Amino acid sequence: RKEVEQDPGPFNVPEGATVAFNCTYSNSASQSFFWYRQDCRKEPKLLMSVYSSGNEDGRFTAQLNRASQYISLLIRDSKLSDSATYLCVVNGGGGGNKLTFGTGTQLKVEL
Amino acid sequence: GAVVSQHPSWVICKSGTSVKIECRSLDFQATTMFWYRQFPKQSLMLMATSNEGSKATYEQGVEKDKFLINHASLTLSTLTVTSAHPEDSSFYICSARGTAGGPDTQYFGPGTRLTVL
Numbered sequence: 001r002k003e004v005e006q007d008p009g010p011f012n013v014p015e016g017a018t019v020a021f022n023c024t025y026s027n028s029a030s031q032s033f034f035w036y037r038q039d040c041r042k043e044p045k046l047l048m049s050v051y052s053s054g055n056e057d058g059r060f061t062a063q064l065n066r067a068s069q070y071i072s073l074l075i076r077d078s079k080l081s082d083s084a085t086y087l088c089v090v091n092g093g094g095g096g097n098k099l100t101f102g103t104g105t106q107l108k109v110e111l
Numbered sequence: 112g113a114v115v116s117q118h119p120s121w122v123i124c125k126s127g128t129s130v131k132i133e134c135r136s137l138d139f140q141a142t143t144m145f146w147y148r149q150f151p152k153q154s155l156m157l158m159a160t161s162n163e164g165s166k167a168t169y170e171q172g173v174e175k176d177k178f179l180i181n182h183a184s185l186t187l188s189t190l191t192v193t194s195a196h197p198e199d200s201s202f203y204i205c206s207a208r209g210t211a212g213g214p215d216t217q218y219f220g221p222g223t224r225l226t227v228l
Contacts, residue, residue, distance in 0.1 A: 004154075032215045043204050043219040044155065087154070091215050098145070099206075099217060103154040 001026050004102035006088050012108045017078050021105045023071040023088030031092030033064055035073045038085045038104060047073075047086070078109045113211035114138055117204070117220030124195060125228055131191045132223045134205030141207035144188040145217060146180060149202040161188055185209070195227045 006023045013019050025033075033050040048055065050062040050071050061074040071088055085104035091097065114137040124130055134144060143162050147155040159175075161167035161182035169175045179191040188207075192199055202224050206217040 008152075041202070041222075041224070043222045045219070046216070097215070098157055098160065100157075101154040103152075 002102075003027060003100045004088055004090050006102040006105045008103055008105060010106040010108050012110060013078055015078060015080060015109055015111055017109075018074065018076045019078055019107065020075075021073045021086055021088075021107075023073075023102055025069050025071070025088075025090045025100075027090070028066075028069060029092065030069075030090045033071050033091070034089040034099075035060075035062055035071075036087040036089050036101075038087055040085075044087055044089075044101075075107075078107075080109050080111070083107055083109045113216075113218045115141075115205065115207050115218045115220040117223055119223055120221065121224040121226070123226045123228065126196050127194055129191055129193045130195055130225060131189055132203055132205075132225075134188045134190070134207065134220050136186045136207045136209065136211075136218070139207075139209055139211035139218075140185040141188070141209040142185065143208045144182055145206045145208070146178070146188075146190050147204045147206065149204060149222075155204060158190075192225065195225070197227045200225055200227045 004025050035047040036044040037047045038044040050064045054063040059076045063072045085106045087104045088102040090100045116135045118133045146158045149155045158173045159167045159169045161180050167180040182188040204222040205220045208217045
């Protein structure tokens, strides 16, 4: 089983739509969680950290369910510029203070 | 703030040559630097972790004699791919963690695309 699993997509949505991505992780000892965004042939960029209480940053909402080892990202009112690959990233657990990346979920926002 | 640069951006070389990639933290001190590799349509895979002034810790399956890592200062780490072969062609990305952001925060360089002919 992969340490971090995501549906690769692609998710094709119209501009203005609301879209949600999910991610599961296998190591229950994982300590911190993130969503990164990666554009084609570019480095990943931190989108937001994910907290147990849930957190929101503008159109983006992230949630963590430790009991189910599940992380989600919700994007509201999607823009063309949101088209990218969204990486679920987990830190810590048995592997120490290292980031483990999911393969990413590709989002394409269309007119 | 918290900018990490990486050079070169891309490199094409012949099989058997060695390639050095530099990773610099421009406006903070990087006590730890990480080197990742990403093949097309795959996730970033951690190759090694290096702490300033000490030897790098390599992930399982990564040859330390092939991928030489030096982290001699708090702002610079280098990865040298020795005797590169076509299967080493990949996107190499560094990240840095240190005096910027939270204790878990890593800042990524823009990556180096290596093509070995």
